[in-house]
Amino acid sequence: MSHEHIASAFDRDLEAVQAQIMKMGGLVEKAILDAAESLDSRDEEKAEIVRKGDRAIDALEEQINEECARIIALRAPTAIDLRLVLTVMKISGNLERIGDYAKNMAKRTSVLVQMPQIEGASVSLKRMARDVQLMLKDALDAYIQRDAELASDVIHRDHEVDQLYNAVFREFLTFMMEDPRNITPCMHFHFIAKNVERMGDHVTSIAEQVVYLVTGETPDEDRDKQDVTSSDASVSGV
Amino acid sequence: MSHEHIASAFDRDLEAVQAQIMKMGGLVEKAILDAAESLDSRDEEKAEIVRKGDRAIDALEEQINEECARIIALRAPTAIDLRLVLTVMKISGNLERIGDYAKNMAKRTSVLVQMPQIEGASVSLKRMARDVQLMLKDALDAYIQRDAELASDVIHRDHEVDQLYNAVFREFLTFMMEDPRNITPCMHFHFIAKNVERMGDHVTSIAEQVVYLVTGETPDEDRDKQDVTSSDASVSGV
Numbered sequence: 001m002s003h004e005h006i007a008s009a010f011d012r013d014l015e016a017v018q019a020q021i022m023k024m025g026g027l028v029e030k031a032i033l034d035a036a037e038s039l040d041s042r043d044e045e046k047a048e049i050v051r052k053g054d055r056a057i058d059a060l061e062e063q064i065n066e067e068c069a070r071i072i073a074l075r076a077p078t079a080i081d082l083r084l085v086l087t088v089m090k091i092s093g094n095l096e097r098i099g100d101y102a103k104n105m106a107k108r109t110s111v112l113v114q115m116p117q118i119e120g121a122s123v124s125l126k127r128m129a130r131d132v133q134l135m136l137k138d139a140l141d142a143y144i145q146r147d148a149e150l151a152s153d154v155i156h157r158d159h160e161v162d163q164l165y166n167a168v169f170r171e172f173l174t175f176m177m178e179d180p181r182n183i184t185p186c187m188h189f190h191f192i193a194k195n196v197e198r199m200g201d202h203v204t205s206i207a208e209q210v211v212y213l214v215t216g217e218t219p220d221e222d223r224d225k226q227d228v229t230s231s232d233a234s235v236s237g238v
Numbered sequence: 239m240s241h242e243h244i245a246s247a248f249d250r251d252l253e254a255v256q257a258q259i260m261k262m263g264g265l266v267e268k269a270i271l272d273a274a275e276s277l278d279s280r281d282e283e284k285a286e287i288v289r290k291g292d293r294a295i296d297a298l299e300e301q302i303n304e305e306c307a308r309i310i311a312l313r314a315p316t317a318i319d320l321r322l323v324l325t326v327m328k329i330s331g332n333l334e335r336i337g338d339y340a341k342n343m344a345k346r347t348s349v350l351v352q353m354p355q356i357e358g359a360s361v362s363l364k365r366m367a368r369d370v371q372l373m374l375k376d377a378l379d380a381y382i383q384r385d386a387e388l389a390s391d392v393i394h395r396d397h398e399v400d401q402l403y404n405a406v407f408r409e410f411l412t413f414m415m416e417d418p419r420n421i422t423p424c425m426h427f428h429f430i431a432k433n434v435e436r437m438g439d440h441v442t443s444i445a446e447q448v449v450y451l452v453t454g455e456t457p458d459e460d461r462d463k464q465d466v467t468s469s470d471a472s473v474s475g476v
Contacts (some may be wrong), residue, residue: 069320069321069324072310072320073315073316073317073320076314077311078311079311082307082310082311083307086303086307086327089324093331125323167265173421173422173425176414176421177421179417180415180418183304183411183414183415185423187411187428190425191432192410194429194432
């Protein structure tokens with residue numbers, strides 16, 4: 001068994017598992033958009049489909065993890081190849097978490113449709129979700145094409161999502177102070193906004209792994225710091 | 239080089255990395271308690287220590303991941319041994335996330351000390367945090383002792399944390415409706431409560447991995463379902 005033979009068997013294995021990552025990524029992108037759409041149009045049926053669809057995403061993550069463990073056991077990859085397999089496992093973990101957030105968003109939609117509508121609240125959330133979905137698409141493209149520049153662009157765009165989140169945080173606080181009947185629905189909107197912001201963090205984590213994979217260097221960003229609502233006292237002045 | 243020699247080298251490597259996991263676990267347990275304590279006593283200095291301490295936790299995760307990759311590359315472990323190494327990586331990932339939540343809690347404490355105090359709000363949170371810290375301690379003990387029963391007990395106890403979370407969610411909503419000036423501080427308390435609840439989910443994930451490691455079977459719990467605030471319409475009736 002020549003080294004070349006082993007290498008190409010590894011490449012075939014890796015390609016198969018990367019195809020599963022792309023499939024998983026497609027499902028997660030759709031879950032993000034559908035969850036935001038069902039919230040905006042108060043469509044309970046669509047929300048239910050998102051909730052149920054999370055099982056397929058979870059199942060794919062399990063398959064990918066098993067396949068990666070099999071590749072490691074069978075091919076005993078070293079250095080860069082091992083790093084590739086471990087990155088695949090991490091990316092599937094990130095995708096699974098994003099899917100969970102979309103499911104949670106759909107759950108809250110089922111509650112929110114039973115409450116009075118708050119004009120405009122879901123529009124900003126839909127825009128945030130759309131941004132995150134496009135970031136995810138680009139992060140996965142960057143992974144497949146080993147494109148560090150595109151991955152860096154994704155990391156940069158997460159700041160915009162964080163800024164949108166800070167804006168809706170303030171917007172919802174205002175609604176709550178205006179009318180106590182807005183408090184309960186706005187709590188749910190808040191958690192949804194926070195979940196979308198966290199989706200962005202997981203997409204950023206995928207993009208950072210791509211940068212590391214391609215350049216060997218970790219982009220030194222403190223991703224936490226852009227959520228000023230947790231540390232900026234000015235929020236209390238709203 | 240006999241098989242026995244390879245096996246014992248692997249065991250030594252694994253023990254070293256497990257010692258790092260226990261060290262990391264100790265730091266995370268302390269971060270949880272200190273974050274809750276600083277919130278309850280409105281102690282900004284202690285909160286600052288928790289925030290800064292997260293760097294040591296992150297650094298340990300990185301070391302553990304590198305060491306695990308080195309073990310896989312060097313020892314090419316198969317089957318159960320490989321599963322052990324991958325579990326170590328997952329546990330260190332869970333610990334890192336819990337540390338992040340403790341850091342976020344400390345950040346919000348720095349904001350909350352600048353607002354009027356809400357009587358009793360931090361007491362329930364402190365109890366939740368204490369429960370999660372004890373669960374984490376037991377989950378790590380269960381890992382080291384390969385004790386599936388103790389791990390199952392931890393999984394069960396997460397339901398209690400979820401129930402506490404549901405109770406404080408309702409409590410905070412009431413505070414907000416009573417007085418609009420409570421809205422902003424209660425938003426922060428809410429996010430802290432949600433973060434503690436998520437810490438519990440990560441501890442549960444560690445315990446589930448222990449059960450899987452020891453018994454080869456995944457405990458079939460839907461961990462999400464205990465947070466009824468995202469799906470139970472009755473919350474809207476508060």
